[in-house]
Amino acid sequence: MTIVKCPTCQSKVKWSEESPFRPFCSKRCQLIDLGEWAEEEKAIPGAPDMSDSDGWSEDMGY
Template sequence: MPTVDCPTCGTKVEWTEKNKFRPFCSERCKQIDLGAWAEEKYTIPAAAPADPLDDELK
């Protein structure tokens, strides 16, 4: 049976249909992750896009 690490606490979790919280180990870990997402703690670094008006001024 395949196992994965819970993204929140790292506990080994069986990847089966009977685990309704997968990939999390529990409802608590699932809610912690949702809270972090809602608070925008997960971000992807990116550079600011170039301003097309800067090219027109040159």
């Protein structure tokens, strides 16, 4: 059986049907993580958004 650490509290969690909130240990830890994403405390690194700085505009002048 695979054991993982809860991303929020680091407790051990079984990766199985017995753990409905996996990889989190509980609904509480799942909601804490969701709140961090919603508040933009967490982010996935990527290329910067260039849509406003590349000179292209959706305004076609019509």
